[in-house]
Amino acid sequence: MIKTLLGSVRQYKKPTLLSPLFITLEVVLECIIPLVMAAMIDHMAGETLTPIFKNGAILIVLAMASLYCGRRAAIEAATASAGFSKNLRQDMYFNIQDFSFSDVDRFSTSSLVTRMTTDVTNVQNAFQMIIRLAVRTPLMITFSVIMAFSINVKMALIFVFILPLLGVVLFGIVLIVHPIFVRIFRRYDAMNNSVQENINGIRVVKSFVREDFEKEKFYEKTEEVRKDFTRAEKILAFNNPTMMFSVSLSMLLVSFIGAKIIVSTGATELTTGELSSVITYGIQILMSMMMLSVVFVMTIIARESANRIAEVLEYKSTLTSPDNGKKEVLDGSVVFENVKFKYSKRSKRFALSDINLEIPTGSTLGIIGGTGSSKTTLIQLISRLYDATEGTVKVGGIDVKEYDLETLRNGVAVVLQKNVLFSGTIYENMRWGDKNATNEEIEHACRLAQADEFVQQFPNKYDTYIEQGGTNVSGGQKQRLCIARALLKKPKILILDDSTSAVDTKTDALIRKAFLEEIPDTTRIIIAQRISSVQDADNIIVMDGGQIVEQGNHEELLAHNGIYKEIFDSQTKGKEDDKNA
């Protein structure tokens, strides 16, 4: 996991390494400075000023050097961590672009968003902390211990005893708290989820007068968070006093023993200045220990996020373009041979079974079926948005798996059921279909999709800015724009997956009429709820439970007196009554 993540450091290796280097220098300087200060203090009572000036000058130089190193280290660390997170996000994003539909289903879009934002931020913070402190603190401890020893062994030993004591307590606290924190994360999510649901579903809450009910539910959740968080923080509250206790204890011991040594040896074995230095080093050691435990906490918290990022980075898409795939789609014919499909290996039931179907090029196929009858699944196999579990799907007489993926998808335009427009002008959105489309071509496509008329009514016409999620156009307008966008690809096969459900029946008919007249050679596959949308198709299939249960043209299917007839009747009953009346 760590190796995968570190692979994203790349061009920021230099700052990543420079930062600890400067920190090392800074630490060395920070350890020398008290030494020089001690020397200066010892001369304070002396007769001449020379040693004070000399040491003072050295100190100023050292301080400047330390300032430089500290500043550089800080800057390099900032660059390295910001760069690292940039690369992580980019690597994830790029890898996700290669995901197939089923891969995206597997992770779910909201989870991918969280991984690319919150998780990366967590890792970035931990990374910066690590390159700044993971080097600094052990170094500081080592140097300080060495310095303390070089001044006086007896007193240095005091720290050697107290240090592990402090270490055990601090790390013990972290270990106890960690599982509580993991639980807190979960509870926090549940609590936030409850808020989110209430904000989004406020109409439902108010309609059913469930304000108090929701309040109780929420109070329960926030109470749980409070309890756990308080528990965790109360345990963490031991940190500060433990630290203070260790510092005080070593101060007292060092002072006591130090004073005894100085007095009994007449300041030969240890000087007053040295005593204050030893204390400085001692506090540094203990402080570093404290920092180390903070780094430890951060790392543990970031570990969960790091895992989630690595999962995305390491994921190899299950659906890839073949090497030397075919670069041309010959015609718009589609053949399904004994196709079976299920969404995941674990599923017990096939979403599609025993599909055998031929769609001649230039013909129109209508698909009708109830909610959940796998109509969408069927058409998604044509442009290889999913791979068939068994059997083959052929486009232009060739197995779809043999095509270069881009070629195939450019040849097969799908207007998805859950379609989206992107933030940008209408022109920009249309150019998704064809990067180089001229304004005239775009307007032509919009006319075919019956979108031109309402676009012309917008104050800014084709330069109208579409908000994120297409919230400033109505459902029917969105659908028509999406159809126009697909038309611009000039595909061999055009698939409309319930793409005119929000369009009124008259406009729907106009769109189909335009298709017949303007793109007669393109194979058209239309999934619809309304019989009227498919009844003039060359061939209509009726799907139920993942199978084709009826097939034929409108008249044949009516004569067959099956599901199709039933749907037809349900949609036209009143009309027939009127005629009879």
Added chain:
Amino acid sequence: MPKNNGKKPMPRAKKGTGKRLIQYIFSHYKAHMVVVMIGIFVSGLASTAATFFLQRLIDNVITPGIESGMDAVWGKLVSTITIMASIYGVGVLGAFCYTRLMATVTQGTLNNFRKDMFQKMQTLPIRYFDTKAHGDIMSTYTNDTDAIRQMIGQSLPMIGQSVLTIGAIIFMMLFYSIWLSLLVAFVIVVMLRVSKKYAQASSKFMIQQQKSLAEEEGFIEEMMEGTRVIKVFCHEEESKKAFQKINEQLFEDSKNANKAGNVLMPILGNIGNIMYVLLAFVGAIMVHEKVTNIGLSGVGLMSAGIIISYLGMARQLSHTIGQVSMQVPLIAMGLAGASRVFDLMDQEPEEDEGYVSLVNVKNGSDGEMVETKEKTNQWAWKHFHKADGTTTYTKLEGNIEMEHVDFAYNPEKQILYDVTLYAKPGQKIAFVGATGAGKTTITNLINRFYDIPDGKIRYDGININKIKKPELRRSLGVVLQEVNLFTGTVMENIRYGRLEATDEECIAAAKLANADDFITRLPDGYDTMLTANGSQLSQGQRQLISIARAAVADPPVMILDEATSSIDTRTEALVQRGMDNLMKGRTVFVIAHRLSTVRNSDAIMVLDHGHIIERGTHEQLLEQKGTYYQLYTGAFELE
């Protein structure tokens, strides 16, 4: 530690937020806070005392000891150490007490904030939710409360202690030498200036980082939502390029923000070092030149002892200032967060001046309705008349009248013009019209999500403004096009309609809505957990559940707003049959764009830009050969 997704740049806090926040904390945790303050005071004093400890030890024990020998100072050594040990002991105890109490106070306060916010949120009018971005409301619960947690949990105690330490040190410095203190004061001014400069740069970049983070998040969200479209259009390379551009900006801002934050500590630390040297220089010269020292302690010669202790204090001072300066941005963020939290808590709740309530009744001996506590399944409006002090009971029937209703969400754009309609119990009234024609607005007015002036809408003859909102809404079942399910089992979601409904009643409602079939095929049937708004179900399935939810509530009036738009016509016909059974003798409002859904209505209103332009039964409207006729025949134009 909640997710910090930094949706919004931090605007400044409102004036008085700090004071209000402190009052808020104290109002719930007065006793705790008093002890906390004592704890901070004690441990602050103890750690300040430690600064002078070494100096005392040197002056009182070591220096005389070197001359007079161990025995002479032994008693003093022991007593000094003992005094220090007890001071330390008290300090540690104080720190322990206040950190533990602070954990309770911090988490308790956050909990109170969340509860108060949620409680307030539930009372806010729909307009608030319609006009405010949901992400913004959400972020007060996440980012803002988290900022407050950091501030009151970490920054405030630390600053309290630091201020104490700084005050004590400055006092001691003045006590020792005014000359040297002037020098220190000069350096501190420099330090504060530097801190200010970097803190400003830091918060500037921080805001920029938040902004570009929000932008990137928006971009990612959009692209992830549209990932299927990207694939279908082979748009991967373009989306990568666009992403890189945004990502690069975020990198720059994040780098700068971190830089400004990171460099402050080394800079302040080394200014401290330089101050140390300056003090040593000046002090040594003063000693050497026998300059008269003036301090609060009196006038005398400058001595080495004074300088040495002075140096120790200077070091401690610069260290403490460094610590405080690190807390400033956290406090600014915390206050901004608190300001937004208070803002939510200060919102005006939905007004409800209604006094007519819904009560169970039974038939009294003389055929009159009598109010009862029993569940009789017979309901009546209890109406108290102020004028004559009488109380009348009106049977709940579901009779809705609207008269000459005009409405606008905002003054510039009127939505409804002179809408008049009568819906009798048992009638099915349909609204047909284009998006934005005002269909949904009418239903928003009936259940008073939005209010209009008195008397224009009457429910069973009672002005709905006089009816208590909760009671009014309880008598209306609403199924909306956009389904919102809650985390919980399918059964719990259906029971949402009526909390005391039995399992059998819920299942019966599901059967009625034709949802039983697919629910029983779910992995755990009715016990299947639904998460993320039921994302594992199709849109149609979610609509069926929401219909079952409304059916279990069994209200006298039902509003179906595009409730079956994602259900195929065959299933819809089955659902409708069920609904028709349920709604016998009740009033139903139906909004649909599919004409087959509304055909069997008792009255169909065709809406156009807020005007009812046609009304009548299906047959009557066809005869009129108006808009409805055109809509209807449009479907069969190519026949």
